[in-house]
Amino acid sequence: MVDLSVQLGGLTLANPIMPASGTFSPDIADVIDPNRLGALVTKSTTLGFRAGNPTPRVSETADGMLNSIGLPSQGIDAFIGEVIPKYRRFTPPLVASVSADTPDEFVTICEKVSIPAVDAIEVNISCPNLEEGGRAYAMRAESTLSVMRRVRACSDKPLWAKLTPNTGEIANVARAAEEGGADALVVANTVLAMAIDTETRRPRLGNVMGGLSGPAIKPIVVGMVYQSAKAVGIPVIGCGGIMGTDDVVEYMLAGAAAVQVGTKTFLNPTAMLTIIEELEALCAAKGINSVSEFTGAVVVEPEEEGLPLFA
Amino acid sequence: MTATANSDSMAATPPAPFAAAENVCTVVSNHPVNARYNHLVLAAPPTALTARPGQFFHLLCEGVPGDPAFLRRPMSVYRLRPADGADGASGIVEFLYKVVGAGTRAMARLEPGGSFNILGPLGQGFHLDPGWRHVVIVARGVGLATLAPLADMCRRAGVGIGAILSAQSPELIMAEDVMEAVGAEVVRVTDTEGTSTVANVERLVRGRIAEGRADALFTCGSNRLLMLLQKIARQEGIPGQVALEQQMACGLGMCVCCVRQVRRGGQTLDLRVCREGPVFELEEPVSW
Numbered sequence: 001m002v003d004l005s006v007q008l009g010g011l012t013l014a015n016p017i018m019p020a021s022g023t024f025s026p027d028i029a030d031v032i033d034p035n036r037l038g039a040l041v042t043k044s045t046t047l048g049f050r051a052g053n054p055t056p057r058v059s060e061t062a063d064g065m066l067n068s069i070g071l072p073s074q075g076i077d078a079f080i081g082e083v084i085p086k087y088r089r090f091t092p093p094l095v096a097s098v099s100a101d102t103p104d105e106f107v108t109i110c111e112k113v114s115i116p117a118v119d120a121i122e123v124n125i126s127c128p129n130l131e132e133g134g135r136a137y138a139m140r141a142e143s144t145l146s147v148m149r150r151v152r153a154c155s156d157k158p159l160w161a162k163l164t165p166n167t168g169e170i171a172n173v174a175r176a177a178e179e180g181g182a183d184a185l186v187v188a189n190t191v192l193a194m195a196i197d198t199e200t201r202r203p204r205l206g207n208v209m210g211g212l213s214g215p216a217i218k219p220i221v222v223g224m225v226y227q228s229a230k231a232v233g234i235p236v237i238g239c240g241g242i243m244g245t246d247d248v249v250e251y252m253l254a255g256a257a258a259v260q261v262g263t264k265t266f267l268n269p270t271a272m273l274t275i276i277e278e279l280e281a282l283c284a285a286k287g288i289n290s291v292s293e294f295t296g297a298v299v300v301e302p303e304e305e306g307l308p309l310f311a
Numbered sequence: 312m313t314a315t316a317n318s319d320s321m322a323a324t325p326p327a328p329f330a331a332a333e334n335v336c337t338v339v340s341n342h343p344v345n346a347r348y349n350h351l352v353l354a355a356p357p358t359a360l361t362a363r364p365g366q367f368f369h370l371l372c373e374g375v376p377g378d379p380a381f382l383r384r385p386m387s388v389y390r391l392r393p394a395d396g397a398d399g400a401s402g403i404v405e406f407l408y409k410v411v412g413a414g415t416r417a418m419a420r421l422e423p424g425g426s427f428n429i430l431g432p433l434g435q436g437f438h439l440d441p442g443w444r445h446v447v448i449v450a451r452g453v454g455l456a457t458l459a460p461l462a463d464m465c466r467r468a469g470v471g472i473g474a475i476l477s478a479q480s481p482e483l484i485m486a487e488d489v490m491e492a493v494g495a496e497v498v499r500v501t502d503t504e505g506t507s508t509v510a511n512v513e514r515l516v517r518g519r520i521a522e523g524r525a526d527a528l529f530t531c532g533s534n535r536l537l538m539l540l541q542k543i544a545r546q547e548g549i550p551g552q553v554a555l556e557q558q559m560a561c562g563l564g565m566c567v568c569c570v571r572q573v574r575r576g577g578q579t580l581d582l583r584v585c586r587e588g589p590v591f592e593l594e595e596p597v598s599w
Contacts, residue, residue: 023561023566024565025565027563027564027565028565030329030330030433030563031329031331032329043565043567052567052570052581055557055570056558057558057567057568057569057570058382058559058560058566058568059558060380060381061381062379062381063381064381065381069566069567072581214381265561266382266383266561266565267381267382267383268333268428269333269430269561270333
């Protein structure tokens with residue numbers, strides 16, 4: 001009997017497979033049983049109403065998807081009153097993802113969302129901080145530390161910091177999130193990117209720039225998970241371009257305790273369940289008793305360890 | 312990598328009672344019907360056969376090196392035939408499509424006996440009011456494919472149909488036979504014959520109204536015709552429905568990519584074409 005369960009920043013998950021924020025909603029119950037997932041992660045809510053970005057909001061690229069949805073949200077009151085109950089029809093731990101324009105707003109929204117129905121808060125510090133000219137909080141260690149400290153002081157829930165790959169100092173940012181009180185890290189959000197239609201000379205997204213996801217970004221994020229996991233003592237959740245079971249194992253070997261699957265669900269809504277089944281079969285075939293044995297088990301020779309790491 | 316993305320090993324068929332599924336279908340045939348449109352016939356599993364007129368499937372189009380396709384492509388059902396218990400024939404789902412990009416080029420490469428993963432059925436379909444005796448269908452281009460199953464739905468409900476089919480040229484008129492087979496009175500209008508102008512279509516629609524044979528208006532495929540029908544419906548107080556399109560990622564309502572502005576309940580809302588649509592009340596979409 002293979003043990004697929006993982007310990008994750010104050011929670012125990014039945015298996016390490018969960019959706020990435022923004023790629024999942026209870027609507028998926030039309031196709032699969034969400035109760036089989038390790039956890040449920042909501043789309044990010046904001047404090048007040050947000051309309052979201054102009055269309056087109058999505059465009060495909062080579063092995064990837066470019067999106068700029070713009071965090072449309074009905075606001076925190078509708079989130080707690082209407083959205084959370086829809087998720088709570090299901091049994092896996094519920095992770096509420098929150099975004100905010102300023103550190104003050106993060107404090108308010110985290111206080112409001114710290115209700116019994118929510119098992120953990122994913123703090124989306126990859127979103128723009130208006131007090132820093134729109135730079136994402138998690139682009140720099142200093143702003144990561146200060147916002148996570150403030151959020152930590154206002155909530156007793158397990159806090160997962162969602163980091164951005166759009167930084168030159170992922171290890172420092174990871175350490176800062178841990179020091180600020182994060183119970184786990186989610187590495188990472190989408191990669192800032194752009195695509196242009198060469199015939200019309202217009203950007204392919206209504207918002208001009210967007211975030212790239214899918215297998216096109218996987219090696220970038222696997223590297224960031226490796227760097228982050230080496231830098232911190234808290235669990236790292238890998239997120240970026242997972243298409244199948246082998247990708248999950250790769251992320252875990254790099255240091256991830258669990259993973260989030262996003263873009264793949266748009267191609268195959270059944271994919272997360274298939275991965276859970278295949279992961280169990282793979283462990284059984286390899287004689288692995290607990291899936292968490294994969295975590296951090298990448299084989300790197302000591303002399304290679306000593307090589308300088310970029311960024 | 313794209314081959315990995317589209318791996319059929321990911322297509323577990325979920326058990327009932329799920330409303331939608333990744334239906335792995337077998338290609339029966341896939342032929343051009345004219346210079347621009349192809350006709351795909353699929354043998355489909357039971358969940359796919361529950362599709363109602365106006366609903367759509369999200370198609371997993373497999374690209375090839377040099378012509379990759381990544382995301383699924385939404386497409387409304389053209390025709391649907393239930394399984395025949397008597398002769399054991401499997402149910403059939405059909406699509407009419409125009410080859411315009413990497414996804415539809417991938418569809419055009421499908422060969423009989425091959426498999427094709429179609430997620431669905433998805434979205435809100437057309438509905439008929441029990442009080443309607445006659446409806447008018449105005450379709451342009453590939454919108455004809457979307458409205459063809461509505462015509463069949465009308466026939467079953469004993470509702471008379473006047474169909475105005477618009478296309479660039481006469482040979483590109485599609486679904487005329489489908490419409491006539493269900494007893495629709497078909498009028499063809501084309502750009503090359505100069506009959507597809509908004510003014511002429513307006514004259515034809517108002518003619519049906521004057522005859523008392525327009526209890527509801529239905530349209531798909533042209534923003535110009537949508538605006539015309541919205542104007543007529545408003546002036547004459549006639550209800551109707553429209554099937555909309557939008558670029559889409561997940562098809563299930565999760566990603567919130569495919570929104571269109573819609574007037575509903577005194578508000579202007581961004582509603583998801585995949586979930587609250589693709590069929591909306593005629594007066595709802597904010598046209599441009």
